[in-house]
Amino acid sequence: MAEIQLRDLWKYYDDVAAVRGINLDIEHNEFIALVGPSGCGKTTTLRMIAGLEDITAGDISVGDRIVNEVAPKDRDIAMVFQNYALYPHMSVFQNMSFGLKLRKTAKEEIERRVNLAAEILNIEELLERRPKQLSGGQRQRVAMGRAIVRDPQVFLFDEPLSNLDAKLRVQMRTEIKKIHQRVKTTVVYVTHDQVEAMTLADRIVVMNEGVIEQVGSPEEMYDAPETLFVAAFIGSPSMNFIPCRVEANNGGLSVRLSDDLTFPVPGDRNDRYGSCVGKEMLFGIRPEHITDKRPHTDPTHHDFTSDVIVLEPMGIDTMVFINIGETEITTRSRPRAVSQVGETMDFTIDMAHMHLIDPETEKVL
């Protein structure tokens, strides 16, 4: 049980920087998700915490000691790998007890811990089997069980669910959450799936090209992204971005999205956006904030009409694709309120959830 600190951490592979000076504090018993596209440095960061990769520069501390030079075996860390990495020549019981045996734990204690973990994971009847006799989901459980029995200071997960089929993935996601609630410990969880990160983590770390873009709770990431990258990465379907111009009109501000479409900016943001008047900016809004037309009294809600280009029924909602200016955007409507493709439809936009992004710095204002 420990906190982890990454201080100005760098990793070079030959001349290529995989991780570029990141700083991160992970609290005791916190569930942190490192998320980002392939090659963003998240797995490298995880492997450096585990001790499987050398650190080019910077410090990693676990608990209150710097572990840069500590061998993986002495870091008291357990890791669940994407491909499970079970020992094929050992039974499930032997797989789970291997780490304890190496630490010369008493036999009764090993049995107690393995049985407890097996009970938590619902794999009691599999203990005598070999890995090749198990299904993907069962192997995944064994891999987690192997980590749980060790009762380590830190749990590392390296995309543990990406080898499972969609249904099992959702199921195991819930399992992991339950297990963390039961076995409280610090968890660092790497995934490229932002839904996994959102549902599991206490805090999310979005990485891109070796740097941390933003750290925050799932709600913060979703409602208040700080950069264009985070705004685009978090959320599915992702946020719409429309080139716009900020204009001043009788005391307030408005954004012009196309020749015939402009919406007033909520009054409380006038100061924030005041410096952007006359500039070309990016207007960001999530699909669920442009809906079929609904009665409203809120001053931030505005109506407009547009032609329907494509419909994507999702069951609970239907995604309606429309054009604003030359940009195709996604909106989200109730299925029964949707027009046919090619027809016009009335929409309501909630400007309270708009974001304004400077295209040069790619920062959200």
Place this chain on the structure above:
Amino acid sequence: MSSDTTTLTGSTGREVGVNKVPIWRRRKAAANYIALLPYVFFALFPFYIMGITSIKTDEEINNLGQSPFWATGIATEHYVYLANNTSFFNHWFVNTLIVTVAVTIISVSIGTLAAYALARLRFRGVEVFGVAVFITYLIPQTLLFIPLIDVINTIDEVVPIRDTYWSLILTYPTFLIPFVTWLLMGYFKTIPVEVEECAYLDGCSRLGALIRVVLPMAIPGIMCAILFSITLSWNELLYSLVFIQNETAKTISVGVITELIRGDIYYWGSLMAACFIGALPIIMIYGFFMDYFTSGLTAGAIK
């Protein structure tokens, strides 16, 4: 599997016996085995001729009017000759066994460590080194035995190894270690590195992970290396022919051709008997360990 036949009703409504092998599958199996027969015959025929000739009397062997393919009775005279008049059993066989076991242990242990290092460690020049090992293996023995004589002579000045099986124990690894290294290097690369990393996190040192996790997973590969190593040293001819003149220090392969062929006289009966016995251990080893080759122990380690 239980022996009682379960029946399933398929979507067509037809009942299908699960444990019953369908007729087309049996036919296919029969066809496969029949197709294999010529190969089996081809592979075992020399062995058969050796065996059958070794139990014939000299008169029968030299009787051109009789078919060479079967014997009229069982004669043990050639085996008796081998035991009484040559050093086959008390020296050649023992020497071959000692050399083979020692050389296999040396080559496989060194080759395993070398292969692991070349497959896993990322040191400067690791790839060049790997290729260099392979090239070493490509240099023909016929080129190497001349300088090796010099090596043996030099060592002999300090420790007497010339004309003993020690010279073979020392020289066989020169071609076996590169071979084993190259073979196992490929095998180690197929073992997922994550399993090893998991062992580190579980508390193993590198050597610990090698012994407890990597080697057990590499058993089919190592068995394969052992098997090849045994076969190659058992059958080796050139070095033992060159390095050993003393009759009691000879191995089977040299003893047979130097003591059982005198000028242009071939002692066919005892020659065949010696070859037959000499080939037996290799055949038995292959028979026993073939399954190890193909067991595919890594199944299930990763998805």
